[in-house]
Amino acid sequence: MALAQKKLMDVKLGQLPSWLGTRDFTPNGLLGSVRGGYERYYNKYINVKKGGIGGVAMFLAGYIALSYLWEYDHIKHDRWRKYH
Amino acid sequence: MLSRLVLTSNPVLLLLLSLVQASRSFHQSSQSLAPVPPLPEKGGKVRHGIFPEELFTLLYPKTGVTGPYMLGTGLLLYMLSKEIYVINHETFAAASIGAVVIYGIKKFGPSVAAFADKLNEDKVAKAQEVKDQAMASLAQGIEDEKKEQWRVEGRHMLFDAKRNNVAMLLETNYRERLHMVTNEVKKRLDYQVQLQNLHRRMEQEHLVNWVEQSVIKSITPQQEKESIAKCIADLKVLAKNTQARATV
Numbered sequence: 001m002a003l004a005q006k007k008l009m010d011v012k013l014g015q016l017p018s019w020l021g022t023r024d025f026t027p028n029g030l031l032g033s034v035r036g037g038y039e040r041y042y043n044k045y046i047n048v049k050k051g052g053i054g055g056v057a058m059f060l061a062g063y064i065a066l067s068y069l070w071e072y073d074h075i076k077h078d079r080w081r082k083y084h
Numbered sequence: 085m086l087s088r089l090v091l092t093s094n095p096v097l098l099l100l101l102s103l104v105q106a107s108r109s110f111h112q113s114s115q116s117l118a119p120v121p122p123l124p125e126k127g128g129k130v131r132h133g134i135f136p137e138e139l140f141t142l143l144y145p146k147t148g149v150t151g152p153y154m155l156g157t158g159l160l161l162y163m164l165s166k167e168i169y170v171i172n173h174e175t176f177a178a179a180s181i182g183a184v185v186i187y188g189i190k191k192f193g194p195s196v197a198a199f200a201d202k203l204n205e206d207k208v209a210k211a212q213e214v215k216d217q218a219m220a221s222l223a224q225g226i227e228d229e230k231k232e233q234w235r236v237e238g239r240h241m242l243f244d245a246k247r248n249n250v251a252m253l254l255e256t257n258y259r260e261r262l263h264m265v266t267n268e269v270k271k272r273l274d275y276q277v278q279l280q281n282l283h284r285r286m287e288q289e290h291l292v293n294w295v296e297q298s299v300i301k302s303i304t305p306q307q308e309k310e311s312i313a314k315c316i317a318d319l320k321v322l323a324k325n326t327q328a329r330a331t332v
Contacts, residue, residue, distance in 0.1 A: 054130025
């Protein structure tokens with residue numbers, strides 16, 4: 001199979017730069033990849049007959065983590081110790 | 085099971101999701117949309133609500149069953165000790181909210197899930213009923229069509245009967261006209277026959293009259309006297325004979 005069609009998990013570590021070279025980084029390509037990722041997640045966890053809490057909970061957990069990351073510079077001031 | 089509620093009751097989210105689905109169908113031309121494949125029964129497995137099962141399967145060959153838990157504990161301690169995760173008032177708020185949410189999910193989860201499942205089932209049952217009715221009516225249509233086709237096969241008998249009727253009418257008409265022609269011809273011929281008879285009779289009578297008249301004319305008075313005298317003499321002889329016979 002050609003390098004371009006392999007998924008990220010099947011790419012060997014040495015081939016990673018060349019694999020990144022084959023990816024489509026135009027705005028359209030980025031949008032397409034975002035949409036593809038969304039659809040994969042949606043079809044795996046939400047668009048099923050008996051979905052569980054996992055689909056929404058993972059999404060919320062990711063949101064919590066991301067918002068903590070974005071607020072970290074502000075939260076840094078609440079640290080208990082200055083030196084770690 | 086929240087996802088079930090998401091699917092069944094949130095119209096805005098449904099609209100967004102359906103828009104995404106619709107746009108996908110425009111961009112992929114080789115796919116055919118019917119029949120739509122059925123939805124998978126269960127979603128991807130998730131452990132403890134937030135960790136996908138793939139993480140555990142990934143780490144199992146190298147670290148066994150406890151690997152991911154060790155990883156989680158190590159990460160947690162690292163983040164706490166380096167204060168990448170800072171404990172502040174938000175931690176307490178998050179802990180309280182988390183406790184209440186987890187308690188609520190554990191207690192009311194199954195009943196909400198059953199309720200959402202029932203809603204879905206009702207929808208599916210209605211759609212199935214519509215489909216069944218449509219199929220039944222179409223099957224009935226097929227039956228009726230077959231019956232009509234069978235009836236069409238019998239139509240030739242109807243046409244045969246009609247053709248017989250028409251043939252009979254034609255025959256009757258033909259025979260009537262034949263009779264009429266025969267009668268007319270017979271009348272004409274009878275007339276000619278009567279005419280000839282008349283001719284002959286008239287000729288005969290005329291001839292007889294003429295012969296009578298000529299005979300009467302030819303009887304001279306002399307002959308008349310002689311015939312009368314002869315008749316008287318004959319009568320006398322006859323009278324004598326009868327007298328003689330009477331006395332004997």
